[in-house]
Amino acid sequence: MMNSELLRKEIGRCVVCGTCRSVCPTTRVLNRETSCARGKLTLIGALSNGEIQMSEEYVRHIKECALCGACKDSCPNGVDTVGAFVAARAEIVAKQGLPFAAQMILKALIDPGGLKGTAIKIAGALQGLFLKDASAEAGLVSRFSLPVIGGGRLLPPLAKQTFLEMSRVKTLAVPIAQGTSVKKVAFYAGCGVNYLMPQVGSATLDVLERAGVAICVPPEQVCCGMPAYSMGDKDTARAMALKNLEAFEAYDVDYITTSCATCGHGLKKLFKELLSDDPALSRRVSAFSAKVRDITELLTNELGFIGKAGAKAAEEKVTVTYHDPCHLNRAQGIRREPRALLANAPSLSYKEMRFPCSCCGLGGGLSTTNYDLSIEISRRKAESIALSGAQVVATACPGCIVQLRDALHRYGVDAKVAHVVELL
Ligand code: SF4
Ligand code: SF4
Known part of the structure; x- marks a missing residue:
């Protein structure tokens, strides 16, 4: 994460050309300068020069961003806009702290076996009080307006049994036997799969089995840290990265795969950034990250899945x-x-x-x-x-x-x- 000096330098590289404005999804909706990258960089620069205060309005403008990276991708000067916005969020957290609910959720995600992790399961059992069925496939709708959630919003139900608790998954919670002739793959579930969509985790295991690899699922894995990082809580994100590194190092595998794009980005890139302050950890995390593949990438580029294990053609496609x-x-x-x-x-x-x-x-x-x-x-x-x-x-x-x-x-x-x- 950028420190204040690097942040100022990054802002100085912006030539205010406005290319980022044309690709920004929040600007497409809000149509104001402060919603695009150029406007946010100007605000962050003004704060660091002492020209403005960290007001409620400032915080709102900085948070009006999906961190989608479209501005970074399109910037002709290569400004690391997303890095600058995350650093600005970290400054806000350093000064104001995180909201209580966010603190509780992050504590539960870093220690799923602890008291707060248990609270997630209780919330799963009580969700019917606040949410009603929309359709079996889609999810639940909030019965009335709830804090943060709002009313009429379609939400995914919390899984009755998390992915990591499934009996099939527990049988994979051991290292793969040495001398196995096929590729060895460890699966990282991530919070979305573990708490909301265990069926996506099961489908991932199914395709890996069809691809003919040996699979393990390290049970000590925790949240990848991306939510904490994007909120500006670098310390929690770092602690999560370290826990995961240690969890997967105990398993000798060729690849680590995930079916979550956000987790994959975290495992490949964020861990390196977060653990770069310690040279020994830095070497370990480089070896870890080099093994990470998104499931679509692994199946296509490493395992030759296409045309190898296809399902039967349906009568009507x-x-x-x-x-x-x-x-x-x-x-x-x-x-x-x-x-x-x-x-x-x-x-x-x-x-x-x-x-x-x-x-x-x-x-x-x-x-x-x-x-x-x-x-x-x-x-x-x-x-x-x-x-x-x-x-x-x-x-x-x-x-x-x-x-x-x-x-x-x-x-x-x-x-x-x-x-x-x-x-x-
Ligand atoms: S595209 Fe890049 S250089 Fe141009 S205004 Fe946006 S951030 Fe600045
Ligand atoms: S990262 Fe934020 S400012 Fe940049 S394009 Fe996406 S929403 Fe807009």
């Missing part, structure tokens, strides 16, 4: 389109692999949508800090999906799945949302 998660497309450069898997699945007919790379609106904590903005950003995505005529929208990130289901429900688009691995 299902039309599917694909939404690019920002953390897979921009952060990891993975676009071709999920499309290749879908296009070659015998039961699917692939159709590209308009603006497949536009942000769904979930990222950067926007769906909790500013839900109205977040769901308005999703409108364009819902319209693109409707125009494509697809029956199913595939994606590769549990977070995007949550947001897309809510958006399709909100804007009345009749399409299902699934992870790529559930369709193979």
Whole structure:
């Protein structure tokens, strides 16, 4: 994470050309200068020069951002806009602290076996008091307006049994036997799969089995730290990175894979950044990160899955389109692999949508800090999906799945949302 000096230098590299303004999803909705990268950088610079105070308004402008990276990608001067925004959020946390609810959630995620982790399970049991069924596939709708959540919002139910507690997964919680002739793969579930979508984890294990690899699932794994990092809580994110590094180092594998785009970005890049302050840890984390592959990347580029273990062709093919998660497309450069898997699945007919790379609106904590903005950003995505005529929208990130289901429900688009691995 940038310190104040690096942050000032980064801001100094901005030539205020405004290219970032034209690609920003929040600016498309809000249409004001402070919502785009150029405006935010100007505000951050003004704060660091003492020209403005860290007011409520300043904090709001900094948080009006999905951390999607479109500005960073398009910037002709290569300004690390996302790095600057995360550093600005860290300055806010250093001065004001994190909201109480966010602190509690992060504590539960770093110690799932502890008291606060148990609270997540209790919340799962009580969710029916506040949420009612929308449809079996889509999720639950809040019965009335709740703090943070709001009313009428489609939410994923907390899993009755987490992925890591499933009996199938517990049998994989041991190191793979030495001398195994096939590739050895460790699976990192992440919070989305573990707490909300264990079925995506099961589907991932299914495709890995069909690809003929030996699998293990280290049970000591915890949250990847990306939520803490994007909130500006670097210490918690670092502690999570270290816990995961130690958890996976105990397992001798060729690859570490995940079916969450955000976790994959964290495991590949964020861990290196967070643990770079210690040379010994830095070497260890480089070896760890070099093994990490998104599940679509692993299946396509390393395991030759396409054409090897396909499902039978259905009588009538299902039309599917694909939404690019920002953390897979921009952060990891993975676009071709999920499309290749879908296009070659015998039961699917692939159709590209308009603006497949536009942000769904979930990222950067926007769906909790500013839900109205977040769901308005999703409108364009819902319209693109409707125009494509697809029956199913595939994606590769549990977070995007949550947001897309809510958006399709909100804007009345009749399409299902699934992870790529559930369709193979
Ligand atoms: S595109 Fe880059 S250089 Fe241009 S205004 Fe935006 S951040 Fe500054
Ligand atoms: S990260 Fe995305 S939402 Fe945030 S300023 Fe850049 S383009 Fe806009």
